[in-house]
Amino acid sequence: MSGLKFLGLVLLVFAFAACSSTPTNADSTDAGATANDVGGNDVVSSPAFPEPPLAVNASKEPGTFETQLTAEAADVTLIPGKTTHVYVYNGSVPGPTLDLVEGQHVVIHFTNKLPEPTTIHWHGLHIPAAQDGHPSDPIAPGASHDYVFDIPKGSAGLYWYHPHPEGKTASQVSMGLAGMIRVHPVADPHGHDLISAEFPDHLVILSDNKLDAQGQIAADTQIDQINGREGDLLLVNGAVKPTLTVQAGQTQRLRIINASAARYYLLAIPGHTLTQIGSDGGLLTAPVPQSQILLSPAERVEVLVAMSGSPGTTTTLQALPYNRGAMDPNTMGTLTSAQLDLMNIQYTADQPIAVTTIPTSLAVVKPIDVSKATTREIKLTEDMMNKGFFINGKKYDGTRVDSSAALGSTEIWSITNKGDMDHPFHLHGFPFQILDRNGTPEPFVAWKDTFNIRKNEIVRIAMQFNDFPGRWLYHCHILEHEELGMMGTLEVK
Numbered sequence: 103m104s105g106l107k108f109l110g111l112v113l114l115v116f117a118f119a120a121c122s123s124t125p126t127n128a129d130s131t132d133a134g135a136t137a138n139d140v141g142g143n144d145v146v147s148s149p150a151f152p153e154p155p156l157a158v159n160a161s162k163e164p165g166t167f168e169t170q171l172t173a174e175a176a177d178v179t180l181i182p183g184k185t186t187h188v189y190v191y192n193g194s195v196p197g198p199t200l201d202l203v204e205g206q207h208v209v210i211h212f213t214n215k216l217p218e219p220t221t222i223h224w225h226g227l228h229i230p231a232a233q234d235g236h237p238s239d240p241i242a243p244g245a246s247h248d249y250v251f252d253i254p255k256g257s258a259g260l261y262w263y264h265p266h267p268e269g270k271t272a273s274q275v276s277m278g279l280a281g282m283i284r285v286h287p288v289a290d291p292h293g294h295d296l297i298s299a300e301f302p303d304h305l306v307i308l309s310d311n312k313l314d315a316q317g318q319i320a321a322d323t324q325i326d327q328i329n330g331r332e333g334d335l336l337l338v339n340g341a342v343k344p345t346l347t348v349q350a351g352q353t354q355r356l357r358i359i360n361a362s363a364a365r366y367y368l369l370a371i372p373g374h375t376l377t378q379i380g381s382d383g384g385l386l387t388a389p390v391p392q393s394q395i396l397l398s399p400a401e402r403v404e405v406l407v408a409m410s411g412s413p414g415t416t417t418t419l420q421a422l423p424y425n426r427g428a429m430d431p432n433t434m435g436t437l438t439s440a441q442l443d444l445m446n447i448q449y450t451a452d453q454p455i456a457v458t459t460i461p462t463s464l465a466v467v468k469p470i471d472v473s474k475a476t477t478r479e480i481k482l483t484e485d486m487m488n489k490g491f492f493i494n495g496k497k498y499d500g501t502r503v504d505s506s507a508a509l510g511s512t513e514i515w516s517i518t519n520k521g522d523m524d525h526p527f528h529l530h531g532f533p534f535q536i537l538d539r540n541g542t543p544e545p546f547v548a549w550k551d552t553f554n555i556r557k558n559e560i561v562r563i564a565m566q567f568n569d570f571p572g573r574w575l576y577h578c579h580i581l582e583h584e585e586l587g588m589m590g591t592l593e594v595k
């Protein structure tokens with residue numbers, strides 16, 4: 103229950119700050135920084151950077167990973183006489199990380215001890231439809247279910263799991279249910295892959311939450327539903343503004359996921375380059391140096407950061423202001439986030455070590471052959487008066503099939519955003535590649551399962567339906583938008 107204790111600590115910090123009438127700023131050495139602001143008070147916190155717990159493999163069979171996941175409610179004492187009600191996987195927020203290997207046979211014994219139905223969706227994994235945690239396959243309160251699937255060869259990368267029950271995805275994720283899946287290449291199951299043995303490797307799970315005056319997880323307001331809920335309690339691996347300690351010169355590998363319901367993160371580390379080496383579904387062909395990287399909800403990015411600062415100094419992983427648009431007329435079509443500090447990076451006093459060279463070649467990522475592809479048109483629209491979000495003019499209806507694709511076919515989806523906001527578009531089950539945005543070719547090939555589409559943008563993506571017939575979902579990953587209709591069903595047959 104160490105993770106739960108940790109959440110309690112985080113929330114105690116919140117409660118302390120919320121009770122204080124005078125805002126304080128822990129980061130006195132960084133006067134320009136913006137602290138987390140919760141309920142009008144800056145949250146003071148800088149615990150050591152926590153790595154999420156690992157799920158234990160109970161199988162003795164070579165090539166098999168077998169574990170138990172239990173979802174349940176937990177109460178945390180915050181303020182004398184009050185408790186905060188959260189949901190946890192195996193007692194922790196985030197849930198335990200599944201450390202898997204390509205080709206492995208995976209058996210997850212899942213027990214639902216929540217007071218409501220749930221499912222587990224294995225976000226980004228290419229596995230059979232019956233194992234996808236579809237809303238039509240709910241696990242009833244008190245019931246157990248085995249999810250069984252094989253990890254495809256070539257899928258080493260960063261994925262995650264979260265609930266996907268009908269109409270309850272946003273609330274169950276906001277209550278705390280999410281965990282990471284790290285798939286290692288079969289060639290190097292104990293390290294991470296060929297490049298990382300020399301680089302300290304950290305999972306960075308970005309999430310946010312919103313608490314009410316009683317310290318409880320706040321229910322969505324009308325505006326939250328329209329815009330997607332952005333909480334004011336920012337968490338990194340369940341902690342408020344933790345501190346990662348590094349030695350000067352030592353390149354760090356950060357595997358970052360946006361597990362927030364609606365918050366966008368335009369990531370930057372002042373004075374440092376983010377060298378992107380991976381995307382949702384694993385490594386790129388070559389590193390891409392960037393000064394900032396946008397991560398929309400459910401997207402992942404892997405970066406190497408050459409720690410070029412001086413011993414004893416501090417820097418921060420920041421989210422820079424980003425305007426994701428709005429359909430709420432009160433905001434005049436803009437919804438720009440404040441600049442936020444997500445975590446501290448503290449250099450030790452040790453002398454710098456020699457910088458390890460980043461390889462120029464990382465992996466083979468072949469572009470999908472689209473010479474025989476057929477094109478499907480997908481249009482995203484919004485209607486504020488009816489508080490609805492639509493795909494090709496329709497709200498989600500689980501009894502309806504919206505698109506059919508032939509088994510063995512290759513398709514190009516031309517997706518147009520005719521709304522007033524950005525939408526992170528996610529397709530279940532079939533990793534895809536982005537071809538172009540408004541006609542501009544994507545600068546590098548990457549395996550994706552979620553991407554951001556801006557207002558008035560047309561993005562073309564390509565995917566292959568070579569196996570796994572069945573019904574698959576595609577939707578906006580602002581979870582409130584998904585639940586207000588922006589989801590459709592693809593049948594592969």
Ligand SMILES: [Cu+2]
Nearest residue numbers: 525578580583
């Ligand atoms: Cu959306």
